[in-house]
Amino acid sequence: MDRSSPSGTTQTGAHGRAQPGRWLIGLPFRSTASRVVWMYYVVGEAGDVSRAVRVALARANSAQERRARGGGSVTADGLEVRRITLDALGHTRLEGPGGRAAAPSW
Secondary structure (H helix, E strand, O other): OOOOOOOOOEEEOOOOOEEEOEEEEEEEEEOOOOOEEEEEEEEOOOOOHHHHHHHHHHHHOOHHHHHHOOOOOOOOOOOEEEEEEEOOOOOEEEEOOOOOOOOOOO
């Protein structure tokens, strides 16, 4: 299996086919109660990590998402970036530092 570094764009999946880079992007925002709430976006159409972050930010700042959380926009401050990979057996894993103590893992 060809496993690219987190900055790479493709990997070979369980069946030997190239898989596009997929990313889990966590974005924090402050709710009206001044609590930090994390929103997570899976981005599969990005060629690299910087594009994945831009796509996630665009989704988070869309009119529909902003209405759902009551207004304010989200920035890239303090975000969490994890690469979603498949191992040779087809198991999904998250790679990269979680950036948070309670980071999800599959």
